[in-house]
Amino acid sequence: MWRNYLTVGLRSLLKSRTYAAINILGLATGMAACLIILLFVRNELTFDSWIPEVDRTFQFQTYYTDPHSGQQNNLQMAPYVAQAALKKDFPQIAGTVHLLSAGPVALRNGEASEVEDMKYVDGPVFDILDLPLARGDPRTALAKPGDLVLTQSEARRRFGDQDPMGQTLTLISRGMSIDYRITGIIRDIPKASHLKLTMLARYDPATYWAQIPDFLRQYGWQSGWIYARLKPGADVAAINAQLPQWEKRNIPDQFFGGRRLNQGDDMDFALVNVRDIHLGRAQNGSMTPGNDRGSIVTFAIVALLILGMACVNFVNLATARASQRAREVALRKVLGANRRQLVLQFIGESILVSAVAMLVALALTELLLPLVSRFLDAELALHYFGSGGLILPILGLVLFVGIAGGAYPAFYLSRFQPARVLKANKSAADAEGSGRLRRALVVAQFAVSIGLIICTAVVYAQTLYARNSDPGYRREGLIQISGISRRQLDPVLDTIVGEIGKVDGVTAVGRTTIGISTTNNTNSGILVPGRDDPINMGIYQIDTKFFDTMGIKLLAGRKFDINRPIDDATRPFPEDPAAERAFAARGANAVINELAVKRLGFASPQQAIGKQVRAGLVQDEFGGSVPVTIIGVVQDSRFRSIRDPMDPIFFFYDRENHNEMLIRYHGNPATVLARIDAVWKRLAPDVPFTARFGDDIVRELYHAEQARAQAFAAFALLAVIVGCLGLFGLSAFTAQRRTKEIGIRKVLGASTGRIVQLLVWQFSRPVLLANLIAWPIAWWVMRDWLNGFDARIALTPLPFLLAGGLALLIAVATIGAHSFRVARTNPIHALRYE
Numbered sequence: 001m002w003r004n005y006l007t008v009g010l011r012s013l014l015k016s017r018t019y020a021a022i023n024i025l026g027l028a029t030g031m032a033a034c035l036i037i038l039l040f041v042r043n044e045l046t047f048d049s050w051i052p053e054v055d056r057t058f059q060f061q062t063y064y065t066d067p068h069s070g071q072q073n074n075l076q077m078a079p080y081v082a083q084a085a086l087k088k089d090f091p092q093i094a095g096t097v098h099l100l101s102a103g104p105v106a107l108r109n110g111e112a113s114e115v116e117d118m119k120y121v122d123g124p125v126f127d128i129l130d131l132p133l134a135r136g137d138p139r140t141a142l143a144k145p146g147d148l149v150l151t152q153s154e155a156r157r158r159f160g161d162q163d164p165m166g167q168t169l170t171l172i173s174r175g176m177s178i179d180y181r182i183t184g185i186i187r188d189i190p191k192a193s194h195l196k197l198t199m200l201a202r203y204d205p206a207t208y209w210a211q212i213p214d215f216l217r218q219y220g221w222q223s224g225w226i227y228a229r230l231k232p233g234a235d236v237a238a239i240n241a242q243l244p245q246w247e248k249r250n251i252p253d254q255f256f257g258g259r260r261l262n263q264g265d266d267m268d269f270a271l272v273n274v275r276d277i278h279l280g281r282a283q284n285g286s287m288t289p290g291n292d293r294g295s296i297v298t299f300a301i302v303a304l305l306i307l308g309m310a311c312v313n314f315v316n317l318a319t320a321r322a323s324q325r326a327r328e329v330a331l332r333k334v335l336g337a338n339r340r341q342l343v344l345q346f347i348g349e350s351i352l353v354s355a356v357a358m359l360v361a362l363a364l365t366e367l368l369l370p371l372v373s374r375f376l377d378a379e380l381a382l383h384y385f386g387s388g389g390l391i392l393p394i395l396g397l398v399l400f401v402g403i404a405g406g407a408y409p410a411f412y413l414s415r416f417q418p419a420r421v422l423k424a425n426k427s428a429a430d431a432e433g434s435g436r437l438r439r440a441l442v443v444a445q446f447a448v449s450i451g452l453i454i455c456t457a458v459v460y461a462q463t464l465y466a467r468n469s470d471p472g473y474r475r476e477g478l479i480q481i482s483g484i485s486r487r488q489l490d491p492v493l494d495t496i497v498g499e500i501g502k503v504d505g506v507t508a509v510g511r512t513t514i515g516i517s518t519t520n521n522t523n524s525g526i527l528v529p530g531r532d533d534p535i536n537m538g539i540y541q542i543d544t545k546f547f548d549t550m551g552i553k554l555l556a557g558r559k560f561d562i563n564r565p566i567d568d569a570t571r572p573f574p575e576d577p578a579a580e581r582a583f584a585a586r587g588a589n590a591v592i593n594e595l596a597v598k599r600l601g602f603a604s605p606q607q608a609i610g611k612q613v614r615a616g617l618v619q620d621e622f623g624g625s626v627p628v629t630i631i632g633v634v635q636d637s638r639f640r641s642i643r644d645p646m647d648p649i650f651f652f653y654d655r656e657n658h659n660e661m662l663i664r665y666h667g668n669p670a671t672v673l674a675r676i677d678a679v680w681k682r683l684a685p686d687v688p689f690t691a692r693f694g695d696d697i698v699r700e701l702y703h704a705e706q707a708r709a710q711a712f713a714a715f716a717l718l719a720v721i722v723g724c725l726g727l728f729g730l731s732a733f734t735a736q737r738r739t740k741e742i743g744i745r746k747v748l749g750a751s752t753g754r755i756v757q758l759l760v761w762q763f764s765r766p767v768l769l770a771n772l773i774a775w776p777i778a779w780w781v782m783r784d785w786l787n788g789f790d791a792r793i794a795l796t797p798l799p800f801l802l803a804g805g806l807a808l809l810i811a812v813a814t815i816g817a818h819s820f821r822v823a824r825t826n827p828i829h830a831l832r833y834e
Contacts, residue, residue: 020353023314026725027357027401030310032364033718034397035390036372037303039380042388044296047192047278052130053229056094058236058271060086060226061282067266068535068599071645073521076194076277077285078226078269079219080205085250086226090242092234097121097128098205100224101287103483104173105687108158114483114688115171117287118199120208125200128229135165136184142202148180152188154198171201174208175487191379194277196287211574214619219251219263222285222521228271236271243269254620259532261525266536285519289704302715305448306722307401312441313726314350314405343411350406354398362394375707408437439766445723446770447777450807452716454778457799459709462786465642465793466702472637474551474664478694479673480515481661481680486687490656496683497661503675505667510549514540514639514649515660516697526650527614527625528600534616535599538647541569541654547591547634549662556605557632559591560653567631569617569652577622584623588652590615591632596648605633615650641701642791669693720807724814727763760812767811771804778803 051057060082064073083096100120106113125131126138133141134152141149148169155164164182171180180201189195209215215223230236251264272280283290365382373380384391484493501509513522525534544560546552560567569588572579594605602608609632614625628650638646665672673691680689742755779795786792 022725022728023353024357024360026310026313026722027354027405028360028364029718029722030307031358031361031397031401032368033715034303034307035361035365035382035394036368036380037299038390038393039369039382040372040376040378041296041300043192043378043380044279044291046275048194048274050190050192051274054273054275056230056232056234057129057274058228058230059274059277060096060228061270061272061280062222063268063270063282064266065268066536067533069645073284074282075222075285076282076287077222077224079221080215080224080226081217081219081221082250082269083226085246086228089246089249090239092231092239094229094231095124095127096226096228097123097125098224098226099125100203102173102201104171105486105488106158107170107172107177107686112686112688113158114690116198117196118171118201119197120201120203122203122205125227128227129195131189131195132187134185134187138184141184142200143183145202145204146178146180147183147202149184149186149200150182151186151198155182155185172486172488174211175490176208178203191377194274194286194288194290219267225287227274236273240270259527259534261534295708299711302452306715306718309445309448309719309722309726311401311405312445313722314353315408316438316441316726347403347406351399351402354402354405357401358394358398375710442727442763442766443770443773445719445726446767446807446811447773449716449719449723450770450774450803451778451781452712452719453803453806454774454799455782456709456712456716457802458778458782458786458793458795459705459712461799462789462793463702463705463709465791466705466789467698469642469791471639472552472635475694475698477665478516478550479663479665479669479676479691480694480697481663481676481689481691482515482518482659483687483690484511484661485657485659489684489687492683496680499679499683500661500663500676503672503679505665505672505675506663507666508545508549508664510546510662510664511543511658511660512540512546512662513542513654513657513659514538515662516694517640517701518660520659524616524650526600526616526628529613531601535648537596537599537615538649539615539617540649540651541657542651543655543658544653546651546662549664550637551664552637553635555594555633555635557591557609557630559632560589564589567653568655570655570657573657580618580622584618584626587612587627587629588615588617589631590628591634591651592630593634593647593649593651594636595646596650597633599648608633638791642789645790720810724810727811727814756816760816763811763815764808767808768804770807771800774803775800 048054059076060078062075062078064075065071066073080098083098087093087096098121100122102115102118102120104115104118106115121142124139125142126133130138133149136149141147148171150158150164158164158169159167164185167182168179169182171178186200189197205216215221230239247264247267247269251262254261254263272282277286278288278290279293279296280290283292362382369380369382383389384394489496497509497511500506513520522539523536524539526537527534542560544562547554547559566586567589569583571583592600592608597605597608600608600611600613602611608630610630612627612629615628616624617626617628618624634651636646663676673693676691677689680687745755745758778800783795786795
């Protein structure tokens with residue numbers, strides 16, 4: 001019996017090759033998309049699952065809420081001082097370790113090179129984060145300060161074929177040159193991890209932070225990551241529930257302008273399992289870009305929709321071909337076949353088509369997976385057997401698609417009555433309800449396609465807006481050099497700035513502690529006369545050339561003047577108590593941005609000029625607050641992503657303490673950069689030259705949005721292809737069924753154009769109706785997505801009208817050529833047997 005079913009099924013497919021090709025290609029496209037997205041979703045949901053003892057490994061995170069604006073800043077980082085307090089108050093914690101990001105200069109054989117993604121650790125990291133070692137003993141690899149471990153890739157990059165174990169690498173950081181001995185080699189961290197590191201170095205925090213001791217003792221310093229391992233059986237929920245009381249016990253009060261403040265009032269903490277970091281609440285201060293569960297769910301839904309569209313094609317074409325199989329069904333029933341046997345036969349044929357389509361889909365997946373992996377920067381691999389094998393999901397998908405796509409056609413075809421089909425040469429092709437169902441399914445297909453086209457257009461438009469909108473400074477013609485705060489540059493930095501300013505093509509050079517897409521955040525409370533609570537503001541140091549170099553416009557007042565001593569807020573480093581007290585007594589001048597004007601309560605930039613506020617720029621023992629006079633207001637500038645709220649900023653003039661150098665240039669970018677590089681290597685040969693064009697930084701800043709737009713475009717294209725395949729097949733069978741009607745119309749005088757119009761209009765109506773379904777859903781989804789941006793485009797009717805028009809044009813193009821060919825057929829071929 002089953003052999004007979006298989007034979008009949010193969011004969012049916014070979015007899016209707018166009019039908020079979022459309023179904024197999026459509027199902028294969030949907031299945032391939034489903035498999036690729038299934039691999040991507042599984043990759044996102046299994047981040048860091050490879051870490052041993054992952055159930056007991058947690059990250060301590062900090063969640064800030066601004067009391068004035070309500071803006072949230074959720075950090076994966078935590079203050080160093082919290083580590084000791086956690087171990088003291090929670091015996092459920094077996095151990096903790098603090099990781100500090102660093103970018104020192106490495107010296108080997110007299111050559112200097114930059115170190116990226118290095119982390120300092122203050123304790124036995126392998127007891128907490130059990131990273132796999134290729135060489136070395138985890139118990140001793142980082143047992144004492146001066147020990148260093150490298151990843152396998154970093155070891156090959158620095159030592160080639162040499163054995164790195166036991167060798168020495170000199171690292172220069174914060175002006176200290178320390179020889180580190182290599183005691184281990186870590187296996188490369190998988191891409192499916194929130195961790196990103198090339199080296200781990202054991203250091204002594206007290207020595208490293210001797211010049212800035214506040215880092216080790218204040219809760220306001222958020223830099224580095226705290227990891228904790230719980231004892232077996234410990235309940236993390238119970239620990240998190242006690243953290244609000246833990247804050248009150250451990251975070252001390254401070255006094256600012258005679259008022260009591262507590263840094264814990266605006267922050268909350270939580271222990272988060274490392275598997276939940278990638279898709280978790282805190283995405284700021286991360287080592288690698290995270291994701292959100294909403295995006296994962298969206299991709300999964302889109303994959304299922306595309307697969308559903310392919311199944312719709314199967315249902316539509318099977319019911320449309322009913323006339324070709326009605327007599328077969330009737331004869332089988334006359335010869336004794338019951339309905340159950342017919343249903344099994346038709347579902348079996350559907351599963352056969354699904355199995356063939358799956359083979360094609362697997363071939364497509366294998367071909368496309370390397371491209372998708374590079375595009376997503378992920379390690380996606382298709383394994384069939386073993387741990388993580390997909391053979392069972394693949395077989396399940398074949399059965400699901402076969403049954404889901406074939407169930408309705410099977411029950412629909414098997415219900416035909418032999419007497420009705422065979423008498424008077426009638427057909428059951430126009431059975432009641434089948435036409436309505438096909439139209440409804442076509443509407444659903446094009447609603448999905450139109451919705452995806454709208455989403456693609458909106459995401460692409462927002463990405464273009466983010467990259468091209470006015471950031472408040474002149475983005476083009478900028479070069480940014482990072483790392484100028486290195487101590488070894490102190491003796492020559494002014495000379496470097498002067499020499500770069502003389503380079504042909506350079507028009508201005510400025511220095512700052514905030515640059516394009518820099519990750520540092522420095523904030524302090526500002527007290528306004530008449531208000532009791534301080535307002536949190538960004539505090540950044542610049543030189544007198546910064547505003548001109550960036551092209552930031554002055555709205556009121558004046559800029560800093562190098563000839564006015566009161567403008568100079570430079571203080572010696574390390575901290576000098578006498579200088580701090582003198583600074584607190586004399587005060588400082590500041591230039592603020594427009595948002596700071598609004599937050600301070602001034603009606604206009606002009607009204608803010610000359611007003612005095614107090615800022616928490618020195619420690620309590622030196623006076624606590626400093627009188628600050630506002631001398632100028634500049635336009636708002638967006639230094640970071642448009643996803644992030646813009647900062648209210650106080651700029652202070654500082655001659656020495658900066659992180660970034662900005663260079664304004666004209667002419668050939670590569671030529672100018674080469675000239676600057678030559679100056680740098682001549683004056684600072686032992687410090688790596690890390691310069692980037694401003695346009696490149698901004699382009700990378702919005703890479704995630706661009707990737708999302710491209711992904712939606714790919715999905716929309718797949719949906720349109722699947723929908724057009726079904727529409728083409730459906731129009732072909734409909735035209736075939738109406739051959740005699742077309743012949744009669746032509747005999748009665750209908751023109752080819754009128755007949756084409758008749759056929760095209762039949763399938764254009766469902767596309768127009770699909771807009772009524774797709775538009776409100778797409779509007780709701782895109783409105784919610786756009787609300788995640790601080791600056792966004794307006795959701796106008798244009799993308800909706802364009803998507804609807806494009807879908808209609810594609811539909812007309814799909815069926816128009818076929819309809820024209822049918823309409824031109826000589827009516828004698830249709831009517832010669834009548």
